[in-house]
Amino acid sequence: MKTKIAIVVVALFASVTLSRGDQTKTDVVERLQSAGTVLHELDAAPDKGIPDEVFHSAKCVAVLPSMLKGGFVFGGKHGRGVATCRLPNGRWSAPAFFVISGGSWGAQIGVEDVQLVMMVMTDQGMRHLLQDKFQVGGEASASAGPVGRHASAGTDWKLDTDMLTYSRSKGLFAGIDLDGSVIEKDKDSTVAMYGSDLSNRQVLTGQTAPPAEAHVFLAAVRDSEMRRERPAHS
Numbered sequence: 001m002k003t004k005i006a007i008v009v010v011a012l013f014a015s016v017t018l019s020r021g022d023q024t025k026t027d028v029v030e031r032l033q034s035a036g037t038v039l040h041e042l043d044a045a046p047d048k049g050i051p052d053e054v055f056h057s058a059k060c061v062a063v064l065p066s067m068l069k070g071g072f073v074f075g076g077k078h079g080r081g082v083a084t085c086r087l088p089n090g091r092w093s094a095p096a097f098f099v100i101s102g103g104s105w106g107a108q109i110g111v112e113d114v115q116l117v118m119m120v121m122t123d124q125g126m127r128h129l130l131q132d133k134f135q136v137g138g139e140a141s142a143s144a145g146p147v148g149r150h151a152s153a154g155t156d157w158k159l160d161t162d163m164l165t166y167s168r169s170k171g172l173f174a175g176i177d178l179d180g181s182v183i184e185k186d187k188d189s190t191v192a193m194y195g196s197d198l199s200n201r202q203v204l205t206g207q208t209a210p211p212a213e214a215h216v217f218l219a220a221v222r223d224s225e226m227r228r229e230r231p232a233h234s
Contacts, residue, residue: 023188029213031189032095034065035082036220038115042166043224048147050119050166052228060085060120060129060204061092061221064100067114077102079116080186084221085126085204092221094210096129096203097189102136102181116176117166119145125162129183130201136163137179144176 039061042049055061060083067079078101084092100116120126125141128134136142145164167176185200193211194203202208210218 023186023192025192025213028097028189028193031065031080031097032082032214032217035063036217038063038065038117038168039220039224042117042168043227050117050224051146051148054119054121054145054164055225055228058086058119058121059123059126062098062118062120062129063217064114064116064118067100067116068112077114077181079114080189081116081118082217083118083120083129083204084218085120085129087206091206092218093204093206094208095193095214095217096200097186097193098183098200099186100178100181100183102178112169114176115168118142119164119166120162121164122160122162128162130204132200133182133184136181136183142178 062081062083064079064081067077067081079099081098081100082095083098084095087093120129128140134140140162141160142163142165143161145166147166163178165176165178187197190203191197193213194208198208
């Protein structure tokens, strides 16, 4: 049984690696739509979702509609996501595409498909996202974010964490350890959507107009923000 699981895990991550460069515009549009759906589903579960204070304080929002996570003693994670950052005029930028990958070692077995939302909370975290590659834990800090309609006043989510993470697997919300994961620009998806290899900085700082295909995702981000009560100090 263990041998069969190990073979499945190896084959699964091998197939992910081999398909990494095979991205069409249709693939990218479907990912944008799926990312919007993930945000809507979080809104439908306010007791387990992103608190109002966190969303209104976020510099950027990044969503992975599907991240494969698993292993057999040695494990790994891999997924493609989309991100948008808040512009000085209050609007959200055109979407940038990224890949997250990483390995781990320890007691683990099997494979699961995880939905992941990352809220970038600090200027430093945003600067990392504007780069084309960075490592979580080594350069940018990340931790499981508080859940519920409002963040508890007793939590330290405002202090030093660059990114707050929210994950869901099979309908259940839980924290996830991203330390050691590498986040880098998804060149293939960027070219498929924009027709050229734009940098994350060009896309996320407002230098690039949002394409029509990004409407569903950006509308979901705006809707999620508008549904939330704005903190009294804002």
